[in-house]
Each structure stands twice: as structure tokens, then as C-alpha cells.
Amino acid sequence: MADLPTIRWGIVTTGLIASWFVEDLVLNRPDAKVKHIIQSIGSSSLEKGQKFAKQYCPTQTPQLYDSYEKVYNDPNVDIVYIGTPHGYHYRDCLQAIAAGKNILCEKSFAINAKQAKEVFDAAKKKNVYIAEAMWLRHRPLYRKLQELLHQDKVIGEVTRVYSDFAVELDIPSLPSTSRYKDLSLGAGSLLDIGVYSLTWLAGGLEERGSENTELPRIMASQRHEDGIEVSTVAILEYPDGRQGVSSCTTKAKGAPSRIFAVYHGTDGHIEVSGDAPSVPESFTVWARQKDSGSADKVLFDKEDYEKKEYTFPKVGRGFVWEADNTALDVLEGRKESKIVPWATTMHVLEIMDEIRRQGGTVYPGE
Known part of the structure; x- marks a missing residue:
């Protein structure tokens, strides 16, 4: 693992899907392509964040925040994982983009195509990476x-x-x-x-x-x-x-x-x-x-x-391939996913x- 490239994640929300994703990020895998670091976790309270970190990433010591905005503004975060409900994706993505963060946002990416287009346009203007977390395609x-x-x-x-x-x-x-x-x-x-x-x-x-x-x-x-x-x-x-x-x-x-x-x-x-x-x-x-x-x-x-x-x-919960592919996209300077490009998300x-x-x-x- 020491010889692998490293990516630092900011985790937004402490719900079920986020717990599964984090469990896979910290798996010790011989076939891993990237070393995943849980840099920070944002929740509605520090107590929730502490409980989440203790249960799902006990081998790491992430910075805990009582808001999502603090994750977006953490200079040590390379990419933000957004696992909030569909109705919040538009808001959360735009806030993370405004802070200059790369993003992996859970599916469905937005409520409708209009919201998604606005998010992609904002990401393009800010020159940040963003992709829908449709793990099935990976x-x-x-x-x-x-x-x-x-x-x-x-x-x-x-x-x-x-x-x-x-x-x-x-x-x-x-x-x-x-x-x-x-x-x-x-x-x-x-x-x-x-x-x-x-x-x-x-x-x-x-x-x-x-x-x-x-x-x-x-x-x-x-x-x-x-x-x-x-x-x-x-x-x-x-x-x-x-x-x-x-x-x-x-x-x-x-x-x-x-x-x-x-x-x-x-x-x-x-x-x-x-x-x-x-x-x-x-x-x-x-x-x-x-x-x-x-x-x-x-x-x-x-x-x-x-x-x-x-x-x-x-392999784990099944998020490992999505995590590795997304991290490599960011580390190699891409702005869109090779597996789930913006056009695919828009089309669906x-x-x-x-x-x-x-x-x-x-x-x-x-």
C-alpha cells in the first residue's frame, strides 16, 4: 500500500450508503490501485461523526466536522463523496463546487436533468471533477x-x-x-x-x-x-x-x-x-x-x-472498483469519469x- 498513489476523501453525511462506501475505502486489498484516506467526515453533529468513524473506519483518524461546509473547505481533502438523499444533491454539489472540490455524488445524481446540467456547467466553469456514483457500471x-x-x-x-x-x-x-x-x-x-x-x-x-x-x-x-x-x-x-x-x-x-x-x-x-x-x-x-x-x-x-x-x-460491499476508478480519474487530472461520463448521467x-x-x-x- 505504501507504493500506491494516495487520495484523501471528505465524506459528506453519515447515513447507510456512506457507511458502506467508507467500509470499502478502508479495506485492506491486495489488488487495490489506490490508497484511500478518510481525511474528514461531515455530519449534523460531532457525536454522529464520532460514532460513524469509530464503527466504519476504526483504523483511521479522520477530522470530524459538524457541518458539510467544513468538509468542502478542508484544504487537505482531494475529493468529496456526497451520500445525501437525492433531493439534496443539487444543493450539496453546488456548494462543494463553489469551494473548488472534486466530487463523487451518489445516484440518482439529481432530481432532474435540468439540475444536473446546472451542476455540470458549474463544475466545468470551476474546472473540478464531478461524477455520478453509479457503482453498478464500475x-x-x-x-x-x-x-x-x-x-x-x-x-x-x-x-x-x-x-x-x-x-x-x-x-x-x-x-x-x-x-x-x-x-x-x-x-x-x-x-x-x-x-x-x-x-x-x-x-x-x-x-x-x-x-x-x-x-x-x-x-x-x-x-x-x-x-x-x-x-x-x-x-x-x-x-x-x-x-x-x-x-x-x-x-x-x-x-x-x-x-x-x-x-x-x-x-x-x-x-x-x-x-x-x-x-x-x-x-x-x-x-x-x-x-x-x-x-x-x-x-x-x-x-x-x-x-x-x-x-x-x-469484494467488500461492491464499491471498491468505483472508488479506485474515481480516485485514478482525479489523480490523472480528468474532469469526467471514464466509466460514467456526464453525457451518460444526463441521458438517464x-x-x-x-x-x-x-x-x-x-x-x-x-
Whole structure:
């Protein structure tokens, strides 16, 4: 570790997602590309910060602050990790940018594309790095899947993708201040978990990072309870006929099969599985064998396909690749992520904006 480049993090908020991220930053990994230092932690009180630091980074001694602003103004911080609820991202990013800090901000990056554009414009003007923390795109599993789909074309041309994220939450029993219930915080299944379903679709139907990706035709429906969006279904149709079906809900558990995404191609299909779309573990390629004649069959016959499983080991909570890649971006002087460039974040937000427009979900200030 002593020979590795070092990055100093400022952690903003002491919530669950921040705890997972920090746990991974301090992991002792033989394959680490960067030495991560927790330089400072900002919370609403020093007591919260002390408890957080003791539990999640006991091997380091970060500077503790009773406000986020003090983290932004800490001259020893190289990059700020923002793990606040969606509704605060716009505010927190702009404050960190004003202080001249590089930023990794949790997904969903903002409430809407308009907010995101303002943040990116501010970052460009200030010449600082900023990226959305969509950790899924950094995972070796996701990147290998992209390689097999778009370079090796193991299932031919991708024609259709389906992905679903289902979580059962008892939202009525939660306090009104919960991020699952407070519209000012971005409450709703789409921004929280539906963004993963859309990311799996993008992995098959779009070239990652393309600034010229055309917005697909979108047909969407949403269900609300007590003013909170609890279910979303969207069909994305591209000019060449490719289709994606994205769904999410906080009203049901995930499928018992643990398969949450399926890619259909002209020469086979791929099934992705795991405990949830945010924590994938493996995928199975079903490639049609030559001269199998399966294209003429109505029903799927396993005998006509070559099956190959790809399994990926768990490493910490799964944030290690995102942390390393982001740190290297900053250390090498980049202003955008190689894995999640601004255009990618904007594109997904524009899709979610249209889904919400059709579904009738509106957040305060829009």
C-alpha cells in the first residue's frame, strides 16, 4: 500500500450508503490501485461523526466536522463523496463546487436533468471533477457483460432487454421525514431503484458514454400511494426497433429465481442474477449453436444452446472498483469519469424525466 498513489476523501453525511462506501475505502486489498484516506467526515453533529468513524473506519483518524461546509473547505481533502438523499444533491454539489472540490455524488445524481446540467456547467466553469456514483457500471461483471454483448456479440445483435427491481417496503409505517416518504428528498421507486433497471437496459441497448445517443420513444405508467410513486413500468423503443422494458416497485419482493435482467439477441440470450439488480453476482449466456434449427422452434430448447456461466466474487460491499476508478480519474487530472461520463448521467435523467412526466410524478420546485 505504501507504493500506491494516495487520495484523501471528505465524506459528506453519515447515513447507510456512506457507511458502506467508507467500509470499502478502508479495506485492506491486495489488488487495490489506490490508497484511500478518510481525511474528514461531515455530519449534523460531532457525536454522529464520532460514532460513524469509530464503527466504519476504526483504523483511521479522520477530522470530524459538524457541518458539510467544513468538509468542502478542508484544504487537505482531494475529493468529496456526497451520500445525501437525492433531493439534496443539487444543493450539496453546488456548494462543494463553489469551494473548488472534486466530487463523487451518489445516484440518482439529481432530481432532474435540468439540475444536473446546472451542476455540470458549474463544475466545468470551476474546472473540478464531478461524477455520478453509479457503482453498478464500475463492477467487473457489468463491464464483462458489455464486452460480450458489444465486442464479442455472443448473442448476436441485442434486440430486447428486460430488467426489474422489486423491494417490499412498508412505506405507510415510516415517519414523514423518511427519504422513502418525503418528496423534497426525492421519494419514489424510480429515482431510488428504477435507475438500476434503466442502467441494465442501457448496458444492452446503448453504447456506454455516447454523447450522440438518441432518446428512445418512451411509454410509461406509474402508480402512486399517498402522493408517493411506488411502481413504474416503462417501455423504451429505439428507432431501429430495439426495445427495453424497465420496471421497479417498492410493493413486492424480487423474483425467487433471482434473475432480474434478460438480454435477448438474434443468436441467444443472457440472464443476469443476484440478490438484487444493485448487487449482481453472475450471468448465464445461452448462445445458439450453429445449425441447431432453434430459430424455427416456438419454445426454448436447452439442447440447441451452448450454456456458459460467469460468476464474480464478492469484494467488500461492491464499491471498491468505483472508488479506485474515481480516485485514478482525479489523480490523472480528468474532469469526467471514464466509466460514467456526464453525457451518460444526463441521458438517464432525461429518460427518467419523461417517465415521470407521463406517470405524473412531480417534485417540489419543478
